[in-house]
Amino acid sequence: MAGIIKWGILGTGKIAHKFAADLRLVQQAELRAVASRSIEKAARFGAEFHAAKYYGTYLELANDPEIDVVYIATPHVFHCENTLMCLKAGKSVLCEKPLGMNAREVGAMIRESKSSNLFLMEALWTRFIPATEKLIEVIEKGVVGEITRLQSDFGYAAGYDPESRLFNKKLGGGALLDIGLYPVYLSLLLMGMPASIRASAILTKSGVDASCVIHFGYENGTQADLEATLQENMPIEALIKGTKGSIKMHKRFHHTEKLTVTEFGKSAEILKIPYRGNGYFHEIEEVISCIQNHEIQSLKMPHSTSMDLISTLDKIRKEIDLTYEGDDGE
Numbered sequence: 131m132a133g134i135i136k137w138g139i140l141g142t143g144k145i146a147h148k149f150a151a152d153l154r155l156v157q158q159a160e161l162r163a164v165a166s167r168s169i170e171k172a173a174r175f176g177a178e179f180h181a182a183k184y185y186g187t188y189l190e191l192a193n194d195p196e197i198d199v200v201y202i203a204t205p206h207v208f209h210c211e212n213t214l215m216c217l218k219a220g221k222s223v224l225c226e227k228p229l230g231m232n233a234r235e236v237g238a239m240i241r242e243s244k245s246s247n248l249f250l251m252e253a254l255w256t257r258f259i260p261a262t263e264k265l266i267e268v269i270e271k272g273v274v275g276e277i278t279r280l281q282s283d284f285g286y287a288a289g290y291d292p293e294s295r296l297f298n299k300k301l302g303g304g305a306l307l308d309i310g311l312y313p314v315y316l317s318l319l320l321m322g323m324p325a326s327i328r329a330s331a332i333l334t335k336s337g338v339d340a341s342c343v344i345h346f347g348y349e350n351g352t353q354a355d356l357e358a359t360l361q362e363n364m365p366i367e368a369l370i371k372g373t374k375g376s377i378k379m380h381k382r383f384h385h386t387e388k389l390t391v392t393e394f395g396k397s398a399e400i401l402k403i404p405y406r407g408n409g410y411f412h413e414i415e416e417v418i419s420c421i422q423n424h425e426i427q428s429l430k431m432p433h434s435t436s437m438d439l440i441s442t443l444d445k446i447r448k449e450i451d452l453t454y455e456g457d458d459g460e
């Protein structure tokens with residue numbers, strides 16, 4: 131499938147707009163069609179981003195024979211059904227985070243990707259941000275020694291609205307799944323799966339976590355302290371401490387353009403590493419490269435990482451007693 135990869139966008143909300151803007155920057159990508167639950171919204175979005183076609187149902191997009199890959203940008207609770215529909219219709223999928231609501235859903239999505247031999251990736255753009263690549267390189271070179279501790283937060287004052295995607299339990303709302311996922315992902319990327327998990331949360335009246343504090347312990351004695359909140363503005367940084375120094379991922383760490391690397395006994399080095407567009411450019415390039423190489427997963431964001439991530443989020447949810455409809459498999 132060399133040459134241009136034809137994209138469809140399913141769901142025309144906030145993130146879909148930012149993603150579509152970046153799609154236009156990628157040479158080998160073409161936005162072929164968009165789908166919304168409303169034909170008027172689809173028409174508007176399609177016109178704004180010059181899509182050749184627009185649909186008033188998601189199913190029509192899934193069934194469009196011209197589309198190679200669908201980007202799914204709906205609320206969390208729909209990711210599984212939207213993804214399965216597209217894979218079953220023969221389309222590769224890039225699906226927003228979290229890939230599914232729980233490990234059962236993510237397992238079903240991965241099984242379908244394997245059985246239909248089609249590419250599937252969680253849109254964890256952080257992994258492809260150039261500064262993240264640099265961070266991994268610096269750590270692998272041993273510049274800061276062995277990692278001993280990670281501290282990271284993601285928080286902002288969202289303004290409580292029980293009907294909004296962020297707070298509506300029926301849409302999979304809550305700080306952990308929406309933004310807490312990023313510090314948790316960073317800890318998995320740098321330190322692997324934790325041996326122990328402690329967490330506590332403040333729940334909203336709508337029954338989701340307004341904020342969540344998480345502590346991970348590892349077999350080798352290292353620790354991660356993570357926090358997510360929709361109640362107040364926070365630094366949105368990450369600090370990685372090691373035996374020989376530390377690295378700060380500056381605000382907003384999940385798509386940072388600035389790292390400060392401090393080796394003990396030396397002056398700090400500031401690295402400025404820009405990303406393209408809104409930052410989604412880099413994950414789009416990865417998807418295109420994988421599809422052109424007939425891969426069904428990315429080596430950098432493989433199915434196993436999505437499974438590790440959701441399994442860890444499931445365990446944190448157990449600690450804070452946060453359940454969603456469908457957790458039990460219904």
Ligand SMILES: NC(=O)c1ccc[n+]([C@@H]2O[C@H](COP(=O)([O-])OP(=O)(O)OC[C@H]3O[C@@H](n4cnc5c(N)ncnc54)[C@H](OP(=O)(O)O)[C@@H]3O)[C@@H](O)[C@H]2O)c1
Pocket residue numbers: 141142143144145146165166167168171172203204205206208226227228253255295301308
């Ligand atoms: N990677 C990132 O940086 C990033 C940032 C923000 C969000 N996200 C993820 O992207 C997903 C969407 O977030 P968003 O902020 O773009 O949300 P949003 O603005 O609310 O958009 C979600 C879209 O999903 C569609 N949808 C389908 N069923 C819906 C329902 N029952 N209620 C509301 N919308 C429904 C709607 O599109 P139509 O009306 O066109 O059908 C809606 O515009 C979430 O999973 C989130 O975690 C990722």
